Amino acid sequence: MLIHLDFQSDIPIYLQLKMQIIEGIATGKLKPGESLPSVRQFAEDLGINLHTVNKTYNLLKQDGFILVHRQKGVVVNPDEGPKVTEEYLTQLHTELRPMIIEAFCRGMSKEEFNKICSQIFLELKEKGEG
Amino acid sequence: MLIHLDFQSDIPIYLQLKMQIIEGIATGKLKPGESLPSVRQFAEDLGINLHTVNKTYNLLKQDGFILVHRQKGVVVNPDEGPKVTEEYLTQLHTELRPMIIEAFCRGMSKEEFNKICSQIFLELKEKGEG
DNA sequence: ATAACTGTTATATTTATAATATAACAGTTA
DNA sequence: TAACTGTTATATTATAAATATAACAGTTAT
Numbered sequence: 451m452l453i454h455l456d457f458q459s460d461i462p463i464y465l466q467l468k469m470q471i472i473e474g475i476a477t478g479k480l481k482p483g484e485s486l487p488s489v490r491q492f493a494e495d496l497g498i499n500l501h502t503v504n505k506t507y508n509l510l511k512q513d514g515f516i517l518v519h520r521q522k523g524v525v526v527n528p529d530e531g532p533k534v535t536e537e538y539l540t541q542l543h544t545e546l547r548p549m550i551i552e553a554f555c556r557g558m559s560k561e562e563f564n565k566i567c568s569q570i571f572l573e574l575k576e577k578g579e580g
Numbered sequence: 581m582l583i584h585l586d587f588q589s590d591i592p593i594y595l596q597l598k599m600q601i602i603e604g605i606a607t608g609k610l611k612p613g614e615s616l617p618s619v620r621q622f623a624e625d626l627g628i629n630l631h632t633v634n635k636t637y638n639l640l641k642q643d644g645f646i647l648v649h650r651q652k653g654v655v656v657n658p659d660e661g662p663k664v665t666e667e668y669l670t671q672l673h674t675e676l677r678p679m680i681i682e683a684f685c686r687g688m689s690k691e692e693f694n695k696i697c698s699q700i701f702l703e704l705k706e707k708g709e710g
Numbered sequence: 711a712t713a714a715c716t717g718t719t720a721t722a723t724t725t726a727t728a729a730t731a732t733a734a735c736a737g738t739t740a
Numbered sequence: 741t742a743a744c745t746g747t748t749a750t751a752t753t754a755t756a757a758a759t760a761t762a763a764c765a766g767t768t769a770t
Contacts, residue, residue, distance in 0.1 A: 460727095462757060469678045476685040488716065499759045504717080515685070521767065523716060534686050542683065543696065548599045549675060550700045555606040555645070556664050560701035564694040566673065570680045571690035590756095592728060618745065629730045634746080651738065653745060716767065724759070731752075738745065 451480060453496060463498055464505040471506070472515060475526060477577040483528035486516065581610060585626060593628055594635040601636070602645060605656060607707040613658035616646065 453470050455463055474480035486492070489507060493500045507524060510516045514532035517525050532538070553563050583600050585593055604610035616622070619637060623630045637654060640646045644662035647655050662668070683693050 464757080469681065472678075472685050473681045476681050489718095490716085501760090502758060505757090507717085518717065520716075520765095532686055534683075534688050534692075538686065539696075542679065543700070545679060546697060547700055548602075549672065550697060551599065551603045551606050551704065553664075553672065554701060554704050555602050556662055556668065558664050560698050562664075563697055563701070566669075567676060567680060567693055567697060568690050570673070570677055571684060571693070574681065574684050594728080619747095620745085631731090632729060635728090637746085648746065650736095650745075711770105713770080714768080717765095719764075720762085722760080722762105724757100726755100726757075728755075729753080731750100733749085733751105735748075736746095738743100740741105740743080 451486070455496060455498070464502050464509070467496075467503065467506040468509055471510060473574075475515060475531065476574055479577075480526050482526050482531075484526045485522070486524040486526065488523060581616070583626060585628070594632050594639070597626070597633070597636040598639055601640060603704075605645060605661065606704055610656050612656050612661075614656045615652070616654040616656065618653055 451471070451474055453467060455466050457463070459466065471480065471486070480486075486507075487495065489500050489503045492503045496503070507516065507518070511518055515527060517527055519525060550563065581601070581604055583597060585596050587593070589596065601610065601616070610616075616637075617625065619630050619633045623633045626633070637646065637648070641648055645657060647657055649655060680693065
């Protein structure tokens, strides 16, 4: 699993890492049941602190993307991953709203907006198949 | 212009204020050419610091949503507001990507995702007409 | 059993950002 | 002259991110 962290970004490292792991799962680079490095090994590989990786793992565990076995270590959820819950929909709506408000204000139509979203969806699908 | 700030939110106040002003412009509650309170007056009304309002105004000015005349004070851009620039599209894409990755990972189809976006668009349109 | 590993927890420190507090400057307006 | 405008500067407080060390409890392989 190849990770690239931007230390100059205003996005916290633990969130960058979380996103890229989710992307790995989404595109199939990380298969269900596949192991992830230990917090110490991953931290060393990425040149960051153990606690930063641990923070990321805790978030992913909380969302149901990964499981933490006392024996097997950290593993991509081998069963069904997290689904579209009510809680998630609320969060998604909260995050989308301000973005759409600005898009609307700039004169972007919902068709244009949806086109951009669809394109990102297709890119993910292609990565998953390719 | 009615503003509600959530001091418990993890979203910074200056961003909450920025979003709500843009929403006001989007929904027509703030008309082109309309005046906004001075930094001091607005800060007093909202119970926050002068500099927090100033930070918001500077961001809105930078994006072209408002103008700052030495005489007239702060005014909603009376001409055409900011449009869909290349820079904006890049930013939008960067913000949308992680959200769509998670949606995709949770098994949400692009049709479902677009439906949610469309609904938010329609809500804004209704507010603007109503 | 000893050693090396696992996630987890605790504590402390450094760094960066958000927000506030005062103060002042230059220009405008009544 | 007095009261306002945005702007700038400086300092302080509060919070979150990231790091540094250390330890604990359980597992695994030698």
